Amino acid sequence: MSEVKIAVETRSEFGKGAARRIRRENKVPGVVYEFGLEPLHVSLPGHELSLALRTPNVLIELVIDGERSQLVIPKAVQRDPLKGFLEHVDLLMVKRGEKVQVEIPVQAEGELAPGGNLLEHVLSALPVEAEATRIPDYLTVSVAGLEAGAAIQAKDIELPAGVTLAVDGDEVVLQVLAAQAEEASADAEGDEA
Structure with a gap:
């Protein structure tokens, strides 16, 4: 099981226009889900995320805005059907010891x-x-x-x-x-x- 650390930023803009702006900066828009809480919208560095996703079921430690960290696993990954680059990622928060x-x-x-x-x-x-x-x-x-x-x-x-x-x-x-x-x-x- 590989574990990767990635620094991410929270985002407050949503929709196609905001997602396109994020992708132009070589980042990937994403959403972090945790049971019973509001989803957290983030932007992730595209290259680091792409490397991490090469390993199936990778465990990712997100460093959110340089302040706190959270463990996540990929839930759903959307790629461009022709070029194959990452368009969006859904992540699921997990805790050590959680099944x-x-x-x-x-x-x-x-x-x-x-x-x-x-x-x-x-x-x-x-x-x-x-x-x-x-x-x-x-x-x-x-x-x-x-x-x-x-x-x-x-x-x-x-x-x-x-x-x-x-x-x-x-x-x-x-x-x-x-x-x-x-x-x-x-x-x-x-x-x-």
Whole structure:
């Protein structure tokens, strides 16, 4: 779990015009949400935020107006559909020890059984509940020796201490599919006979 410190400024202007002015200054408009409180509108440095968001489920310590700091995690990120630059970010305030629901990327390791089978990621990220300061970067799943028709369910994935599933345990995360080329050639051979 990586933690990044970013200095931000509160803002009082809202709307498209204000957002465009903020973006021209190489900053990103954002909103910080905390349960039961009014949202806090901020502007964040674009480059630092972009670097921080490269890590999934990054924990960000915001230094607000140089006075106080608050831990947040990204809730929603809006990017320009053509150029890809950050347009807006929603952040969720968290406290150390507080549990949050996030999606953790799933990485497969190992070689499938011989035969040219394909591995399908039904869920590329697994919804879990974890302490805000102990969110794993990714979950590793061994697929060594799995054959066509095999599936790995959410309950089969070993989770780190303090992390629990936020999805039904019977949900399929990875499955092994039979290679299509072999089936097509087998059908062609059957037709010739």
